[in-house]
Amino acid sequence: MALFSEIHREIRRSVREFVEREVEPVADELDNAEREVPPEIVQKMADLGYFGLIFSEDHGGMGMDTLSMALVTEELSRGWLSVGSVMTRMLITGTLIEAHGSDEQKRELLPKIASGERLTAAAFTEPDYGSDTASMQMRAVKDGDGYALRGEKTWCTFANRAHILTVLARTDPDPSKKHKGLSMFLVEKEPGDDFAPPELTGSPIPTIGYKGMKSYSLAFDGYRTPAASLLGGQEGKGFYQLMATYEYARIQTAARAVGVAQAAFDAATRYAKERVQFGVPIAKHQAIRHKLAHMATEIEAARQLCYFACTRKDEGARCDLEAGYAKAFAAEMAERVTSEALQVFGGYGYSREYPAQRYWRDARIFRIFEGTSEIQYEVIARRLLDDR
Numbered sequence: 001m002a003l004f005s006e007i008h009r010e011i012r013r014s015v016r017e018f019v020e021r022e023v024e025p026v027a028d029e030l031d032n033a034e035r036e037v038p039p040e041i042v043q044k045m046a047d048l049g050y051f052g053l054i055f056s057e058d059h060g061g062m063g064m065d066t067l068s069m070a071l072v073t074e075e076l077s078r079g080w081l082s083v084g085s086v087m088t089r090m091l092i093t094g095t096l097i098e099a100h101g102s103d104e105q106k107r108e109l110l111p112k113i114a115s116g117e118r119l120t121a122a123a124f125t126e127p128d129y130g131s132d133t134a135s136m137q138m139r140a141v142k143d144g145d146g147y148a149l150r151g152e153k154t155w156c157t158f159a160n161r162a163h164i165l166t167v168l169a170r171t172d173p174d175p176s177k178k179h180k181g182l183s184m185f186l187v188e189k190e191p192g193d194d195f196a197p198p199e200l201t202g203s204p205i206p207t208i209g210y211k212g213m214k215s216y217s218l219a220f221d222g223y224r225t226p227a228a229s230l231l232g233g234q235e236g237k238g239f240y241q242l243m244a245t246y247e248y249a250r251i252q253t254a255a256r257a258v259g260v261a262q263a264a265f266d267a268a269t270r271y272a273k274e275r276v277q278f279g280v281p282i283a284k285h286q287a288i289r290h291k292l293a294h295m296a297t298e299i300e301a302a303r304q305l306c307y308f309a310c311t312r313k314d315e316g317a318r319c320d321l322e323a324g325y326a327k328a329f330a331a332e333m334a335e336r337v338t339s340e341a342l343q344v345f346g347g348y349g350y351s352r353e354y355p356a357q358r359y360w361r362d363a364r365i366f367r368i369f370e371g372t373s374e375i376q377y378e379v380i381a382r383r384l385l386d387d388r
């Protein structure tokens, strides 16, 4: 059976058109100026339905499959990683709500998230606990008809622009409870750089890449959230609820990596055909043509791993292993391919004049977020060595 239907091909065509028209002409300038993804681009993505692609039509989504989500992600990230990453947040929060939310949360919030009326951000990581999710310390203490949040989160990307922070917090202070003491909250806030001092403050973290999204350190000092914001109305389930989003998030991250690597390959190929050294285009020198051939091979391998994970997910099968293969391989592939693309540009690759440096700076994040490579390989090893 062919992997792609006519609908998939049409999705790819239409996203590519959007990216060529709206994203590619501005990506370099905005990234070099460290400016965020403009609100108009976010709104257009919302209007095109990108934030609700895989949510059911009953909940305001488009009811599409995982493969469609990967295709959209790949094409957006090919234009600018930051653009392909805006939808990640709505994907994570929406998936959490669709899988574990109360009927009211599904009815009230999901259509707004799908339509972009409510933007979201994920606040899981803490300064002292990143990979070790089960040990997170931020507290949510019962306070009248709601909860008071106290503690710190870090690396909360898009926190300034979000209306909803998806926050993992400890409702049971007993340290022996570990992951069983964690709960997930859908915390409302006003969008903007000011947050809500003194109960909620935030400061952006300077980064080497991923410039169109700002990631924030957040301090909660008694910020109140109503009881209705507890995901599914259940305390102590946050860790398990989060696990349910990992397959989608890792597939989507693999697709982002493929998109960035493809963009780097395209730019390097164009340059190699134009740049003349020793009287011929450098694409005629074997070292360069084999470099490009190797890059293309690696990209295609990562892409197929990603699509394979999508197919498994769309068949309704467990696919943490396949999503792990795709994420781990694509992350490392993107780092190698973007570095080689920069090499093809020679000295110009190191300048801000060409986009090769942007792809390279952006690609370095893939081995770190959505589960570091080390954690990813541990998850894979556990499935292969311990579960069988």
Ligand SMILES: Cc1cc2nc3c(=O)[nH]c(=O)nc-3n(C[C@H](O)[C@H](O)[C@H](O)COP(=O)(O)OP(=O)(O)OC[C@H]3O[C@@H](n4cnc5c(N)ncnc54)[C@H](O)[C@@H]3O)c2cc1C
Binding pocket: 121, 122, 123, 124, 125, 127, 128, 129, 130, 131, 132, 154, 155, 156, 157, 158, 207, 210, 215, 365, 368, 369, 370, 371, 372, 373, 374, 375, 378
């Ligand atoms: C640009 C950016 C955006 C991000 N966006 C978000 C976001 O929106 N929301 C959010 O919640 N988080 C976000 N993160 C956080 C990201 O998910 C974490 O950085 C990541 O989970 C790793 O956690 P850590 O940085 O604390 O590293 P640590 O967990 O301290 O790891 C440090 C090193 O030790 C290794 N290590 C740790 N434990 C083990 C182990 N058991 N075995 C082997 N090696 C191990 C790691 O692989 C890593 O190499 C973002 C991070 C960045 C850089």
